[in-house]
Amino acid sequence: AQSVTQLGSHVSVSEGALVLLRCNYSSSVPPYLFWYVQYPNQGLQLLLKYTSAATLVKGINGFEAEFKKSETSFHLTKPSAHMSDAAEYFCAVTLYSSASKIIFGSGTRLSIRP
């Protein structure tokens, strides 16, 4: 069965600094991977997804993630943090199957220091 592990339940960076949110997956076959963001009092929205095309995936709001099979990782990065990036970020995994379901990680809360 597939799963994801998000390292660090809370990450704090200064405005303008690099954002790095870590996600490692476990899957017996090549997975499909997602990053979702949740702003306070809202539902989740998709940031980006990897579906076996390019390993470097660019998403909305300047975020990107790189699929590294050798490290079983899909870390999320942004070169320069903005105050509006403060939110909770979820990594998720699924397999391509009509009966498959998506499994979410436990989430990482990103705080931005002025």
Next chain:
Amino acid sequence: DARVTQTPRHKVTEMGQEVTMRCQPILGHNTVFWYRQTMMQGLELLAYFRNRAPLDDSGMPKDRFSAEMPDATLATLKIQPSEPRDSAVYFCASGQLSVTDTQYFGPGTRLTVL
């Protein structure tokens, strides 16, 4: 701008009462998901439907929870009887056929059971 809608947005009820939460998926989406989010457990998949048929409800407590899709524009999640441990935010999400497709989340129903 198509969105998933959920009603009510907030619900406070007493233990033992029936609670019904409603979701209107995005028109044309044939897959509907119900999630529960709590501080302790994070985001849990309760059930999901494809073409109105339940595909997986293994995450749902069967004795008190039920999920249905009476038609393509309405999904319901019922709890009867409700208990304080059911207090959480319940999200509905909709998407297309493939699990690699984006899930679009509603704003959630915040349920408090006293």
